[in-house]
Amino acid sequence: MATASVHSQASYAQRIAFVAEMAARLHRYGTTAQRLEAAITALSQRLDLECEAWSNPTGLILSFSDPRKPLGSTDTTRVIRLPPGENDLHKLCEADRIAEAVANGHMSIAQGHTALRTLDRPPRLRSRIMQVLAFGLAAAGVAGLWRLPWLDIATAGVTGVLMGLLDQFVSPRLNWREAGEALSALVAGTVVSLVAAAGGPLNLNTVVIASLVVLLPGMAITNAMNELSSQHWVSGTVRFAGALTTVLKLTVGAMVAVILLDLAGLEPQVRASRPQPDWVEWAALGVAAFAFAVLFKASLRDYPWVMGAAVAGYLIARYAGDAWGNQSGIFLSALVLTAAGNGFGRWVQRPGALIRLPGIIMLVPGSASLRGLLTLVQQQDMDVGQSAMLGVLNILMALVAGLLFGNLVIPARKNL
Numbered sequence: 001m002a003t004a005s006v007h008s009q010a011s012y013a014q015r016i017a018f019v020a021e022m023a024a025r026l027h028r029y030g031t032t033a034q035r036l037e038a039a040i041t042a043l044s045q046r047l048d049l050e051c052e053a054w055s056n057p058t059g060l061i062l063s064f065s066d067p068r069k070p071l072g073s074t075d076t077t078r079v080i081r082l083p084p085g086e087n088d089l090h091k092l093c094e095a096d097r098i099a100e101a102v103a104n105g106h107m108s109i110a111q112g113h114t115a116l117r118t119l120d121r122p123p124r125l126r127s128r129i130m131q132v133l134a135f136g137l138a139a140a141g142v143a144g145l146w147r148l149p150w151l152d153i154a155t156a157g158v159t160g161v162l163m164g165l166l167d168q169f170v171s172p173r174l175n176w177r178e179a180g181e182a183l184s185a186l187v188a189g190t191v192v193s194l195v196a197a198a199g200g201p202l203n204l205n206t207v208v209i210a211s212l213v214v215l216l217p218g219m220a221i222t223n224a225m226n227e228l229s230s231q232h233w234v235s236g237t238v239r240f241a242g243a244l245t246t247v248l249k250l251t252v253g254a255m256v257a258v259i260l261l262d263l264a265g266l267e268p269q270v271r272a273s274r275p276q277p278d279w280v281e282w283a284a285l286g287v288a289a290f291a292f293a294v295l296f297k298a299s300l301r302d303y304p305w306v307m308g309a310a311v312a313g314y315l316i317a318r319y320a321g322d323a324w325g326n327q328s329g330i331f332l333s334a335l336v337l338t339a340a341g342n343g344f345g346r347w348v349q350r351p352g353a354l355i356r357l358p359g360i361i362m363l364v365p366g367s368a369s370l371r372g373l374l375t376l377v378q379q380q381d382m383d384v385g386q387s388a389m390l391g392v393l394n395i396l397m398a399l400v401a402g403l404l405f406g407n408l409v410i411p412a413r414k415n416l
Contacts, residue, residue: 010109012074015047016064018102018109020078021116023053023060025095027080030087031353031416032223033057033235039099039415046103056235057084057242084242087219089298089306089354091119096351096416128168134294135164135214137287143210144284145314147276152207153284155195159188159211167215181215181246185253188212193261196268204270205374208254214295215250217243218364219357225400247369254374285311292361298354305344306358313337313359327398330363334402335409342407345414353416360403365395 010018023040031039033055040062044051048068054061059081066074098115101107107115123131139160143153163184170180188211196202209216220243228236261268289310290303298306313333321329337359341352372388 010047012049012066014109015049016076016078018112019044019047019049019051019064020060020062020080021113022095022099023055023062024080024082025091025116025119026416027055027060027082028085028088029092029095030085030357031092033227033232034230035415042415043099043103047109055232057239058082084239087296087353087357089296089302089351089357091297092353092416093299093302093351094119096414100349130294132161132164132168134291135167136161138214138291138295139163139211141284141286141288141291142213143207144276144280145288146206146210147274147281148203148206148210149273149275151195151200152202152210155192155199155202156207156210159191159207160214162187162191163211163214179249181249182253182256184215185212185250186257187253189254189257190261193257193266193268196270197261197266201269201271203272203274204268205371208374209370212250212370215246216364216370217246218369219361220246221369221396222360222364222399222403225396226403229400229404250370251374285314288362289358292358296358296361302354305354309337309340309355309359310362312340314362317363327394330395330398331402333363334360334399335406336402338403338406339409342410342412345412345416346410349414351416352412352414360399363395363399365392365399 019040022043023036026036026039036055037053040053041051044064048066050065050067052063059079062078062080064074064076064078065071095116098107098112101115102109102112136157137160140153140157143156148156166184166187167180170176170183176183185208188208192202192204192207192211196204220239224236224240224243226236227239230236286307289307292310293303293306296306316333316336317329319329320332323329324332338356341354341356341359343352344350344355345352369389369392372392375388
């Protein structure tokens with residue numbers, strides 16, 4: 001009765017405005033189409049609305065009606081144009097908490113609007129510095145996981161910090177944003193090549209990829225395939241095209257750097273060496289897990305969940321892959337982490353994305369796709385490029401299969 005009385009005090013227009021605002025925020029915080037549509041449909045029903053939601057990576061269409069009024073008399077449609085979302089676990093959890101409070105009658109819709117607006121505070125200087133450092137830690141951590149030599153790890157870490165600074169500069173400037181990935185790859189390729197030419201030999205392509213790891217669209221590719229398998233054809237196709245465009249921009253930037261250095265007469269020294277002992281990989285796993293907790297913008301209290309999920313995803317894929325093959329390891333890891341995320345949402349009553357997203361971040365095929373395209377362009381060899389792309393396809397199939405079967409093992413009660 002309390003819930004009904006709270007909702008009855010809000011007008012039809014106020015309820016629509018709250019649901020539309022919530023949908024836009026979930027989109028902004030990186031929610032995939034099928035989960036966003038299901039979450040908004042469920043929220044609308046609890047607010048005595050009927051809503052048909054349609055989501056794609058660049059916008060929303062929400063069609064509302066009042067089930068208590070004659071059919072067609074209250075139809076309202078909202079079309080919301082939005083940029084592609086970015087993963088923000090803290091704001092996603094807060095939006096979920098606010099939606100639950102409003103739906104349960106613990107908060108009025110006006111109070112819910114006010115609470116949502118508090119999420120728009122600009123990031124503090126400390127948060128921005130942490131984001132920049134996390135770029136470097138993620139790059140160094142991934143280089144360590146690949147057991148690269150110390151010079152390679154240091155170069156990747158320093159270049160990663162430069163990528164973070166460049167991201168802070170580019171993000172608020174619309175006229176720079178379109179070329180942001182290409183510019184980042186140009187800077188990364190130039191810095192790494194200069195070190196290889198003047199400082200010592202490097203695993204050149206691998207260090208460039210590690211430096212750019214935060215910008216790689218592996219999660220976008222995985223989400224796109226997940227949406228396509230869920231029969232969200234438009235959203236999946238658009239997201240996949242956007243991810244491929246990002247890979248092309250990164251490749252273009254890296255190749256321009258190589259050409260410029262060649263014109264300058266510099267010859268980078270290239271080697272293939274992975275000499276590190278086991279303890280370096282273990283240390284790098286902790287560093288990478290911490291970096292991704294920062295990059296996913298998780299709340300401090302959620303760091304153990306996020307880091308634990310990232311570590312678990314990597315270890316399951318690593319050891320199951322050693323036992324049964326790489327694709328089997330990725331499949332099992334995606335299955336376990338998806339089921340664990342659904343269980344987390346079911347029993348802890350918080351978004352399963354806290355477990356699911358960091359759990360599969362170590363598995364996504366972004367680095368493999370960039371490596372394949374770089375190899376294809378550098379060697380002009382279709383056979384080599386096709387072999388690399390086939391590897392990406394195998395990773396994608398294993399990931400999507402794990403996500404689908406994980407949802408069968410423990411069905412999601414919370415859509416987020």
